Amino acid sequence: MAAGNLIDGRAIAGQIQNEVAQRAAALRARGVQPGLAFVRVGEDPASKVYVGMKEKACAQLGIFSETRVLPPATTEGELLALLAQLNADTRIHGILVQAPLPRHIRETVVYATVSPQKDVDGFHPVNVGKLMLGDPSGFLPCTPAGIDELLVRSQIPTEGAEAVILGRGNIVGKPMAAILCQKAKGANATVTICHSQTRNIKEHCRRADILIAAMGVAKFVTADMVKPGAVVIDVGVNRVSDPTAKSGSRLVGDVDFEAVQPIAGRITPNPGGVGPMTIALLMQNTVRAAEMATAAKS
Numbered sequence: 001m002a003a004g005n006l007i008d009g010r011a012i013a014g015q016i017q018n019e020v021a022q023r024a025a026a027l028r029a030r031g032v033q034p035g036l037a038f039v040r041v042g043e044d045p046a047s048k049v050y051v052g053m054k055e056k057a058c059a060q061l062g063i064f065s066e067t068r069v070l071p072p073a074t075t076e077g078e079l080l081a082l083l084a085q086l087n088a089d090t091r092i093h094g095i096l097v098q099a100p101l102p103r104h105i106r107e108t109v110v111y112a113t114v115s116p117q118k119d120v121d122g123f124h125p126v127n128v129g130k131l132m133l134g135d136p137s138g139f140l141p142c143t144p145a146g147i148d149e150l151l152v153r154s155q156i157p158t159e160g161a162e163a164v165i166l167g168r169g170n171i172v173g174k175p176m177a178a179i180l181c182q183k184a185k186g187a188n189a190t191v192t193i194c195h196s197q198t199r200n201i202k203e204h205c206r207r208a209d210i211l212i213a214a215m216g217v218a219k220f221v222t223a224d225m226v227k228p229g230a231v232v233i234d235v236g237v238n239r240v241s242d243p244t245a246k247s248g249s250r251l252v253g254d255v256d257f258e259a260v261q262p263i264a265g266r267i268t269p270n271p272g273g274v275g276p277m278t279i280a281l282l283m284q285n286t287v288r289a290a291e292m293a294t295a296a297k298s
């Protein structure tokens with residue numbers, strides 16, 4: 001199959017952003033501007049790029065945003081104090097602490113300090129627990145929620161499908177599994193999680209109707225691991241050096257795209273697949289946080 005099998009993440013993210021812009025406008029008409037605070041610690045180059053793209057999305061959708069940049073030597077206590085301040089700030093409905101954090105700061109402590117009502121990343125233990133319980137009042141993490149939207153809006157059936165997820169991280173793999181096996185529309189899949197200790201990983205992959213690669217190994221998924229016609233979702237963001245590129249580096253997914261595209265039924269490009277969906281779902285979570293905060297008051 002040629003180019004016709006691409007899943008256009010940018011286009012689908014654009015649809016979601018239009019819906020979010022309308023909800024943001026409705027809130028503003030009632031005197032509430034949705035607000036999102038970004039916190040970035042240190043000067044990780046990828047984090048600068050990602051937070052920059054998220055700020056731009058806020059500006060386009062009429063969401064107020066502010067970014068706090070803290071020096072790399074910031075203590076955990078100082079970061080927690082800033083979060084307490086943002087938790088109490090009524091202009092702010094969502095708080096996002098960009099990962100990765102410097103090693104001396106414990107991510108689990110940081111994410112547990114963000115108010116669950118403002119946790120638009122879905123990393124707070126309360127929201128993680130609500131996902132496991134199937135309680136829709138929580139926030140879903142943006143990347144796996146974005147992938148599920150990508151499947152649903154591309155009319156890819158998940159009910160009864162064999163979904164194989166490569167990677168067991170807290171940001172993508174584990175919540176992706178929890179979302180896909182949920183008893184709900186756009187879910188009801190049979191889920192397998194594979195990781196570095198999995199035996200016969202190729203055999204698992206070859207059974208997949210939906211294969212989601214999120215383990216962070218460049219071009220890990222090769223043509224022989226994909227069942228003909230399978231849907232392949234590439235979450236990988238691996239930067240590899242490329243002397244021919246202007247920046248000296250290039251983004252490579254977890255999927256060997258050129259080899260896998262001809263076999264796959266549908267496949268996400270990377271960039272232009274999962275990344276834009278992550279940002280769209282962040283915007284959606286933020287507007288929802290503002291709607292819920294406003295409803296709670298009236």
Ligand code: L34
Nearest residue numbers: 050096097098099100121142271272273274275276278
């Ligand atoms: N707290 N930290 C927190 N929440 C998150 O949800 C993230 N993540 C990951 C890193 N740290 C985080 C993101 O936002 C990764 N991530 C992310 C978001 C957007 C994109 C990629 C990763 C994206 O839009 N990527 C573009 C390409 C951009 C480029 O050229 O580098 C794409 O089209 O995929």
